Amino acid sequence: MEGYVLYVMMRDYMFRGEFFQRLGWIYVLFAAIVEIFWVIGLKYSETIFEWLGTTVAIIFSFYFIIKACEQLPAGTVYAVFTGSGAAAIAIIDFTIFKADFALAKVLFIVLIILGVVGLKMTTDEKTEKQVSQGQGGE
Secondary structure, three states, X not given: OHHHHHHHHHHXXXXXXXXXXXXXXXXXXXXXXXXXXXXXXXXXOOOHHHXXXXXXXXXXXXXXXXXXXXXXXXXXXXXXXXXXXXXXXXXXXXXXOOOOOOHHHHHHHHHHHHHXXXXXXXXXXXXXXXXXXXXXXX
C-alpha cells in the first residue's frame, strides 16, 4: 500500500509540471558547472586530448542549455548560465590561478550573483508553465 501511495504522489507531482520546471533549473546548474571546465580548457589546453575534453565539455554544456530552454524562458536561462559561469570562473581565477585581486572585481561579481538570484526569483511559475507547454513566455 505504501508503494502505491508513493506512486500516486510522484505521478501527481510530475503531472503538475513542477518536476519538469525544477529539472530545467538543474539543467542550468549542470551547464554552468560544465562551462567552468570548458572555459578553463580554452585557456590551458595544449594537447589533442585536452582539446578533445574541452570540445566534449562545450557539447555537454550546450546540450544542458537546450534542455533547460525546453522548460524555462530562454532569456532567463541564458542570463543565469552566463552570469553564474562568469562569476564562478572569476572566483576560480582569484583562488586557484592567482589572478590579480581587485575590490571592484569582487563588487561586480556580487552584482552578477545578485542578478542571477533576482532572475530566478522573478521567473514566475506561470511563465515556466507556458514555456513547458510550448506557448512561449518571453
